[in-house]
Amino acid sequence: MKKFSFLIITIICSVLAYCQSYSYAREIVRQLTDSSTCGRGYVKQGDKKAAAIIEKELYNNSFRKNDNFTISNKQFTYQPFNISINNIDSIFLAFGHKDSVKREGYDYIVYGFSPNCDIELKNEKCLIFNNKDKLLNYNKQKLENKVIIFNQNILSYREISLFLRELDKLLILPKLVIIQGYEKLQYPISTSLFSFPTLCLSGEIMKTNKINYLHLKVFSTYYKKYETQNIWAIIPGTEYKDSCFIIMSHYDHLGMCGSAIFPGASDNASGVAVTLDLVRYYANNPQKYSMVFLFCSGEEIGLFGSKFASENPLFDLNKVKFLLNLDMCGTGSDGISVVNGKNIPDKSKILTDINDSVQAFTNIRIKDNACNSDHCPFIEKNVPAFFIYTEGKEDLEYHTVYDKEEVLPLTKHIDLCNLIKDYFKTLQFNLKNSTSNPTDTIILKNIRY
Numbered sequence: 001m002k003k004f005s006f007l008i009i010t011i012i013c014s015v016l017a018y019c020q021s022y023s024y025a026r027e028i029v030r031q032l033t034d035s036s037t038c039g040r041g042y043v044k045q046g047d048k049k050a051a052a053i054i055e056k057e058l059y060n061n062s063f064r065k066n067d068n069f070t071i072s073n074k075q076f077t078y079q080p081f082n083i084s085i086n087n088i089d090s091i092f093l094a095f096g097h098k099d100s101v102k103r104e105g106y107d108y109i110v111y112g113f114s115p116n117c118d119i120e121l122k123n124e125k126c127l128i129f130n131n132k133d134k135l136l137n138y139n140k141q142k143l144e145n146k147v148i149i150f151n152q153n154i155l156s157y158r159e160i161s162l163f164l165r166e167l168d169k170l171l172i173l174p175k176l177v178i179i180q181g182y183e184k185l186q187y188p189i190s191t192s193l194f195s196f197p198t199l200c201l202s203g204e205i206m207k208t209n210k211i212n213y214l215h216l217k218v219f220s221t222y223y224k225k226y227e228t229q230n231i232w233a234i235i236p237g238t239e240y241k242d243s244c245f246i247i248m249s250h251y252d253h254l255g256m257c258g259s260a261i262f263p264g265a266s267d268n269a270s271g272v273a274v275t276l277d278l279v280r281y282y283a284n285n286p287q288k289y290s291m292v293f294l295f296c297s298g299e300e301i302g303l304f305g306s307k308f309a310s311e312n313p314l315f316d317l318n319k320v321k322f323l324l325n326l327d328m329c330g331t332g333s334d335g336i337s338v339v340n341g342k343n344i345p346d347k348s349k350i351l352t353d354i355n356d357s358v359q360a361f362t363n364i365r366i367k368d369n370a371c372n373s374d375h376c377p378f379i380e381k382n383v384p385a386f387f388i389y390t391e392g393k394e395d396l397e398y399h400t401v402y403d404k405e406e407v408l409p410l411t412k413h414i415d416l417c418n419l420i421k422d423y424f425k426t427l428q429f430n431l432k433n434s435t436s437n438p439t440d441t442i443i444l445k446n447i448r449y
């Protein structure tokens, strides 16, 4: 009977912990994507509002703020750094006729590099390009003071950026660049200020080379030096304080373009939710090695936070046994991808062995390195690292105004947290027994909920 009631209590506790973990992650995503954080960009200091949410969670887990960060106490600190940014403060577009005012973020946005402008066009003849070669080979000098229109599908995002950058470099000033044909608009945030505006339109494609009416207003502010910040937190190890594991995720997103907010539930409130859930776990279950948590800003504008952190680490990076970067973790029905897994096969094998044993994910894709998130600057500093993201068609929102908490499924949040806990536990065990053959991995599992 005693045994039986113990079993019942264990089951109840597990179910409670399971529900708690999921609702905790959802609450973190809700807070980070709330309109008050302004899309966690640099308009209205959204980055600082998001950082305050992380700070509050660290306090809730009994971390102390300490600006003289040491590896010996449970603490956190802000690491400020400067970026250049052009904030789009407000925009207005009437298109077709004077009263046809368009919706920001849904019908149109402007590129983040757009300068202040007030452009009114009536019966304006435009240059329409429906062909990539024609656009790229066109005598660029002839684009001066013209309205240029092309479809988004003739050039990749990178090619569009290169083309526009070249015009700006050559001091060619089109009156306006319009890129049309988007299904959903993704905001191209920018650290630069160009001399001409670029307008992106969703929906129906214009075929005539005449605009009857267009009125575009942009108010933007360029900051050569805007101070944003990373947050470092540490839970000292019980045995090996001066060696550590890092779990990191970026908390910044695209912010706002005018009044359009880009909430970034998937990218990357989901990864921060996993990291904070792990902070909660490790705060109550200190490990033999120190556990470091790094929340980076400036990722979306070009991995600026992680570059700064890797160049100005708060301790010797040689002490880092392994780093895990989490970015876009809101799905998982189709498994996970492990970027840089191919380059450290012994570490990948441990992960796939654990997964084979616990059946957390249907599929683990071990991939080459790609410099597409915050792990990359650390790999360049020789820190062994993975970047894990979840895969699944249950949510495909990316960089749009639709990437909201309501549509983020968090399908495998708990399985991912458990897999990471098992993984770090196993890595620590293998370090301690480093003479044993790493291919004979002993898989250590936490109590699973």
Ligand SMILES: [Zn+2]
Pocket (backbone or CB within 6 Å): 250, 267, 268, 299, 327, 328, 373
């Ligand atoms: Zn991201």
